[in-house]
Amino acid sequence: MSKETIGFVGTGVMGGPMALHLLNAGYSVCVYNRTKAKAEAILEAGGTWMESPGELAAACDIICTMVGYPTDVESTYFGDDGLINRAKTGALFIDFTTSRPDLAVRIAEAAEKAGKASLDAPVSGGDKGAREAKLSIMVGGSESAYQRARPVLEIVGANIVYQGPAGSGQHTKMCNQIAVAASTMGACEALRYAEQSGLDPATVLQSISAGAAGSWSLSNLAPRILKGDFEPGFYVHHFIKDLKIAIESAESMAIELPGLQLALKLYEELAAMGHEQDGTHALMHWYRSKDS
Amino acid sequence: MSKETIGFVGTGVMGGPMALHLLNAGYSVCVYNRTKAKAEAILEAGGTWMESPGELAAACDIICTMVGYPTDVESTYFGDDGLINRAKTGALFIDFTTSRPDLAVRIAEAAEKAGKASLDAPVSGGDKGAREAKLSIMVGGSESAYQRARPVLEIVGANIVYQGPAGSGQHTKMCNQIAVAASTMGACEALRYAEQSGLDPATVLQSISAGAAGSWSLSNLAPRILKGDFEPGFYVHHFIKDLKIAIESAESMAIELPGLQLALKLYEELAAMGHEQDGTHALMHWYRSKDS
Numbered sequence: 001m002s003k004e005t006i007g008f009v010g011t012g013v014m015g016g017p018m019a020l021h022l023l024n025a026g027y028s029v030c031v032y033n034r035t036k037a038k039a040e041a042i043l044e045a046g047g048t049w050m051e052s053p054g055e056l057a058a059a060c061d062i063i064c065t066m067v068g069y070p071t072d073v074e075s076t077y078f079g080d081d082g083l084i085n086r087a088k089t090g091a092l093f094i095d096f097t098t099s100r101p102d103l104a105v106r107i108a109e110a111a112e113k114a115g116k117a118s119l120d121a122p123v124s125g126g127d128k129g130a131r132e133a134k135l136s137i138m139v140g141g142s143e144s145a146y147q148r149a150r151p152v153l154e155i156v157g158a159n160i161v162y163q164g165p166a167g168s169g170q171h172t173k174m175c176n177q178i179a180v181a182a183s184t185m186g187a188c189e190a191l192r193y194a195e196q197s198g199l200d201p202a203t204v205l206q207s208i209s210a211g212a213a214g215s216w217s218l219s220n221l222a223p224r225i226l227k228g229d230f231e232p233g234f235y236v237h238h239f240i241k242d243l244k245i246a247i248e249s250a251e252s253m254a255i256e257l258p259g260l261q262l263a264l265k266l267y268e269e270l271a272a273m274g275h276e277q278d279g280t281h282a283l284m285h286w287y288r289s290k291d292s
Numbered sequence: 293m294s295k296e297t298i299g300f301v302g303t304g305v306m307g308g309p310m311a312l313h314l315l316n317a318g319y320s321v322c323v324y325n326r327t328k329a330k331a332e333a334i335l336e337a338g339g340t341w342m343e344s345p346g347e348l349a350a351a352c353d354i355i356c357t358m359v360g361y362p363t364d365v366e367s368t369y370f371g372d373d374g375l376i377n378r379a380k381t382g383a384l385f386i387d388f389t390t391s392r393p394d395l396a397v398r399i400a401e402a403a404e405k406a407g408k409a410s411l412d413a414p415v416s417g418g419d420k421g422a423r424e425a426k427l428s429i430m431v432g433g434s435e436s437a438y439q440r441a442r443p444v445l446e447i448v449g450a451n452i453v454y455q456g457p458a459g460s461g462q463h464t465k466m467c468n469q470i471a472v473a474a475s476t477m478g479a480c481e482a483l484r485y486a487e488q489s490g491l492d493p494a495t496v497l498q499s500i501s502a503g504a505a506g507s508w509s510l511s512n513l514a515p516r517i518l519k520g521d522f523e524p525g526f527y528v529h530h531f532i533k534d535l536k537i538a539i540e541s542a543e544s545m546a547i548e549l550p551g552l553q554l555a556l557k558l559y560e561e562l563a564a565m566g567h568e569q570d571g572t573h574a575l576m577h578w579y580r581s582k583d584s
Contacts, residue, residue, distance in 0.1 A: 101489070124500070124503045124504055124505070125503060125504075126504070136499055136500070136502070136503050138499045138500075159498075159499065159502060159503075161495060161498050161499045162495075163491055163492075163495055163496065163499065164490070164491060164492070164495075168489075168490075168491055171485070171486070171489040171490075171491055172486070172491060172496050172499050172500065174485060174489075175482040175483075175485050175486050175491070175496050175499075175500055175505075176482070176499070176500040176503070176504070176505040177505075178478060178481045178482045178485055179475075179478040179479060179481070179482040179500060179505035179506075179507065179510055180478075180504050180505045181478065182474045182475060182477050182478025182479075182481065182551070183471075183474060183475045183478050183505070183507050185474050185551040186470060186471040186472075186473065186474025186475050186478075186551060187471060187474075189470045189471070189474065189549045189551050189552055190467040190468070190470045190471040191467075192547055192549065193463070193466060193467050193470055193538070193541075193542060193545075193547065193549065194463070194464070194467050196542075196545045196547045197393070197460075197463040197466075197541070197545060198456070198460075198463075199455055199456060199460055199463055199464060199467070200455075200456070203453060203454075203455055203456075204455065204464050204467050206451075206453050207428055207430045207451065207453040207455065207464050207467075207468065208416070208428070208430075208464065208467055208468040208471060210428070210451060211416045211417060211428050211451075211468070211508065212416055212417075212418070212468070212472050212508050212509070212512075212526075213416070213467075213468045213469075213471035213472045213475070213508065214471075214507065214508040215471065215475050215506060215507035215508065215509075216503065216504050216505065216506040216507065217504070217507075218471055220504075234504075246485070249485075249489070250485060250488075253485075253488045253489060254583070255484055255485065255488045255579070255582065255583070256579070256582040257481045257484065257485065257579075258554055258558070259474070259477040259478060259481050259551070259554060260481055262550055262551060262554055266550070287547070287548070287549075290547065290548040291546070291547070
């Protein structure tokens with residue numbers, strides 16, 4: 001049985017390495033990206049360039065997307081030249097973008113109506129996880145679509161969990177970002193207290209990182225903060241996008257998440273200070289700016 | 293060389309097991325506790341009962357304290373029958389209580405003036421850490437006092453870190469509690485979002501616990517929340533005490549820690565709801581009470 005042809009829309013820092021892994025696993029891979037230059041590595045490795053998402057959809061069996069914002073997802077999937085309209089009957093969509101749960105449901109409904117299937121499958125693990133094919137993938141959609149996608153997901157991910165019907169992958173990613181926001185805030189506040197009270201923050205980390213205060217943020221972001229390294233792992237402006245989706249979603253469910261609201265407020269102030277293109281741990285600048 | 297005699301004031305869920313470990317390590321241990329019944333296990337194991345902290349201080353070389361609140365620390369150390377006045381010249385105090393950094397400095401100054409030495413050495417690791425002698429101990433005070441105390445600390449702790457002059461141990465513990473508060477809040481908010489969005493929260497944890505969202509709270513408290521087990525590891529009312537100390541201390545340093553302020557507000561509302569005697573992860577009840 002010959003392998004299905006895979007299309008990949010969005011070959012940036014995340015989608016690029018993911019598409020390469022699929023190529024290296026023996027799949028035929030068609031690619032489209034708004035900026036063609038960012039697809040060059042994949043084309044050199046044997047990928048096929050497509051002139052539009054619609055053209056790509058018409059040529060592929062499984063169509064992956066990893067684009068920026070929910071508005072990008074929407075314009076890629078819908079419309080006359082969109083993926084849903086142009087894909088062949090029986091095609092499967094996998095959206096790796098972190099996007100709105102309600103949009104994932106809309107895509108799933110439209111896809112089903114058109115005789116196609118879809119999954120929302122946002123990831124965590126960052127560009128490092130993408131390069132090393134160790135992404136955590138949170139999957140929403142029908143179980144049959146999940147079973148069909150599983151061999152593809154296994155090529156790019158390490159912790160692949162089926163979470164439930166359409167939108168469940170996005171909801172799970174929101175849970176992830178909510179916890180990330182709180183622990184990043186906590187790491188920054190602990191460090192801020194440490195430096196202002198005359199402690200050596202690195203020595204403080206030796207006391208607190210392994211116990212009940214421990215978190216990925218404290219173990220991974222705090223040491224970078226202390227080195228003055230604010231390079232993005234994950235961009236502030238992308239994180240703001242995610243936190244906004246989480247808050248809108250929480251509001252639609254009528255639940256109160258004051259920690260999440262506070263985190264978004266601080267990150268928006270941080271962005272206004274000019275740190276949109278820094279990593280999320282640049283939140284430390286917010287705290288340091290509040291010296292009185 | 294015969295071992296120094298150790299006194300232990302406060303033999304509750306933390307101090308009790310610690311005093312027992314010291315006895316079992318071959319030290320002579322004198323004990324005092326407000327409620328004598330809570331010292332029985334130590335007396336049966338060979339400890340010596342003392343009628344007051346002052347009497348205990350007069351009989352010992354190293355005097356450990358593990359009492360409840362800063363006001364208890366203050367009344368134990370100061371006054372005519374207090375530890376500082378009654379202890380022999382050359383005695384060493386080790387306060388394991390989580391207490392005010394400025395009080396630790398006052399004790400250190402008064403002790404030095406009286407020809408005695410002191411350390412602030414708050415711990416983390418809970419009653420389990422105390423029973424297993426695996427506490428993390430954050431030490432503030434003079435380096436010579438630290439070197440003298442080290443053999444004693446090694447009997448009750450596993451991660452013993454010298455943090456600097458008097459008060460530094462307490463400041464480090466505040467850093468710890470600040471990070472704990474944020475990650476506990478994050479774990480509760482992630483679970484609240486999960487359960488309200490129709491996800492299976494336990495399946496969500498499979499996706500998010502091992503990555504960037506990971507924390508001790510998410511790995512250890514979240515599963516207990518899902519089982520409906522709100523037994524204290526650490527009591528809400530003790531946590532409120534700690535968060536208040538952290539906030540007063542942050543205010544005195546003129547730094548803004550809005551996450552910490554939010555956490556205290558939520559925990560005070562939780563206590564007002566009747567959850568003072570539950571574990572800190574009972575914070576989940578706050579979120580569940582906000583259904584609209």
